[in-house]
Amino acid sequence: MTMVAMSHVRKAFGSNEVLKDISLAVDPGEVCCIIGPSGSGKSTVLRCINRLVSIDGGEVIVDGLSVTDPKVKDVDLRRRVGMVFQQFNLFPHMTALQNVTLAPRKVRGLAGARAEETAMRLLAKVGLKEKAQQYPAQLSGGQQQRVAIARALAMEPKVMLFDEATSALDPEITGEVLGVMRDLAAEHTTMIVVTHEMGFAREVGTQLVFMDGGVIVEEGAPRAIFENPQAERTKAFLSKVL
Amino acid sequence: MLLVGIVGAAMRTSKSAPARGFATAFAEFFRNTPPLVHIFFAYFALPVVGIKLPAFVAGTLALVFYQGAIAIEILRAGIEAVPKGQFEAASALGLSGFEQFRSIVMPQAFRISLPALGNNLISLLKNTSLISAIGAIEITGVANDIIAIRLTSAELYLTIGGFYLVLVFILSGILRSTEARLARYGT
Ligand SMILES: Nc1ncnc2c1ncn2[C@@H]1O[C@H](COP(=O)(O)OP(=O)(O)O)[C@@H](O)[C@H]1O
Numbered sequence: 346m347t348m349v350a351m352s353h354v355r356k357a358f359g360s361n362e363v364l365k366d367i368s369l370a371v372d373p374g375e376v377c378c379i380i381g382p383s384g385s386g387k388s389t390v391l392r393c394i395n396r397l398v399s400i401d402g403g404e405v406i407v408d409g410l411s412v413t414d415p416k417v418k419d420v421d422l423r424r425r426v427g428m429v430f431q432q433f434n435l436f437p438h439m440t441a442l443q444n445v446t447l448a449p450r451k452v453r454g455l456a457g458a459r460a461e462e463t464a465m466r467l468l469a470k471v472g473l474k475e476k477a478q479q480y481p482a483q484l485s486g487g488q489q490q491r492v493a494i495a496r497a498l499a500m501e502p503k504v505m506l507f508d509e510a511t512s513a514l515d516p517e518i519t520g521e522v523l524g525v526m527r528d529l530a531a532e533h534t535t536m537i538v539v540t541h542e543m544g545f546a547r548e549v550g551t552q553l554v555f556m557d558g559g560v561i562v563e564e565g566a567p568r569a570i571f572e573n574p575q576a577e578r579t580k581a582f583l584s585k586v587l
Numbered sequence: 588m589l590l591v592g593i594v595g596a597a598m599r600t601s602k603s604a605p606a607r608g609f610a611t612a613f614a615e616f617f618r619n620t621p622p623l624v625h626i627f628f629a630y631f632a633l634p635v636v637g638i639k640l641p642a643f644v645a646g647t648l649a650l651v652f653y654q655g656a657i658a659i660e661i662l663r664a665g666i667e668a669v670p671k672g673q674f675e676a677a678s679a680l681g682l683s684g685f686e687q688f689r690s691i692v693m694p695q696a697f698r699i700s701l702p703a704l705g706n707n708l709i710s711l712l713k714n715t716s717l718i719s720a721i722g723a724i725e726i727t728g729v730a731n732d733i734i735a736i737r738l739t740s741a742e743l744y745l746t747i748g749g750f751y752l753v754l755v756f757i758l759s760g761i762l763r764s765t766e767a768r769l770a771r772y773g774t
């Protein structure tokens with residue numbers, strides 16, 4: 346079954362049509378990378394998937410649940426969808442460990458000890474076991490983003506969304522975050538990744554989507570698109586970023 | 588006072604229009620009228636509609652409403668200063684609205700608002716002197732009684748000033764150390 350299926354999704358903010366008829370299917374284990382110029386609607390696509398924005402038309406089905414179905418609760422969707430933001434958005438008044446255990450305790454109802462056990466395993470996985478008791482302000486950007494990834498993973502989501510997870514980082518430390526994302530891909534985590542890291546999209550992505558002006562201009566196998574883009578707009582964009 | 592502030596600020600920033608309207612009206616009314624009027628109202632006017640309160644209770648209630656209204660506005664500003672990304676991250680994790688407010692928004696808003704809330708608490712302490720106007724027992728009230736007996740008023744009001752100064756000094760100290768403790772996690 347398809348993990349995330351968007352069909353003919355439309356979204357406008359006031360008179361600004363941000364998504365115009367977006368259709369996209371992501372199967373389990375796939376790494377779908379979305380590239381495109383700023384303002385093309387990439388973040389909005391991700392936000393439609395976990396209902397951070399509501400759609401005006403079309404349909405989004407996540408693991409069998411429709412985002413437009415009023416019987417589907419927000420929490421049902423959000424347990425299935427982990428999200429990592431450009432600005433990390435860690436909770437500054439909580440330690441790394443508390444950031445990771447909060448949602449499992451409050452949303453999944455795990456006991457404190459169980460939640461901490463899982464959290465420590467995830468912090469170890471992102472290479473930050475020894476930083477568990479630190480507050481976000483005491484961590485570097487790359488470390489904060491890795492904690493944010495562990496925090497999202499702690500909900501055991503079916504699909505992970507990454508919204509420019511490395512764009513706020515200094516170039517020399519993007520690698521530690523991309524490394525964690527590569528590890529997740531290698532474990533066949535289903536991922537939808539909005540990124541400007543063309544190397545990651547090319548090597549790790551199983552599917553590539555190029556968006557511009559609220560439409561999907563081109564999609565297909567990453568290698569094929571990078572080597573032989575069909576649409577003029579794709580060619581123009583790639584010649585600028587590569 | 589803090590309770591009024593927290594509940595009021597929650598309503599003031601909630602999605603529900605009636606809750607927002609009520610909290611706004613409450614805060615604007617009590618904030619923009621003198622506390623002495625509230626005290627007189629609670630003590631002298633409420634009995635007219637059958638609510639008879641002892642002087643101390645009436646006075647305290649009136650002050651809690653007044654300072655609470657100020658606390659609502661302070662905390663509202665604090666809540667609005669919490670970055671939008673915090674709400675988004677909390678929503679994306681599946682936290683309920685109440686849980687977001689309790690675990691994510693309020694602790695941060697509280698920290699942002701702490702200096703202003705501290706001043707509000709100090710002003711509450713000082714305004715307790717107003718309750719003497721309706722004859723309830725607090726420091727100034729006791730002083731008036733004593734003056735009526737024998738001491739000169741200058742001596743007494745100086746002593747009273749001293750008492751308040753000491754109390755405010757202690758309170759400020761506690762507030763400062765709380766701020767320092769909360770500053771631990773930076774940003
Ligand atoms: N909450 C919002 N309210 C109004 N306009 C928005 C909102 N979010 C995004 N937009 C607008 O939608 C367009 C697409 O935004 P976005 O999806 O963030 O693009 P991208 O992530 O590709 O840069 C932009 O023009 C942006 O200004």
Ligand SMILES: [Mg+2]
Pocket residue numbers: 387388389508509
């Ligand atoms: Mg974006």
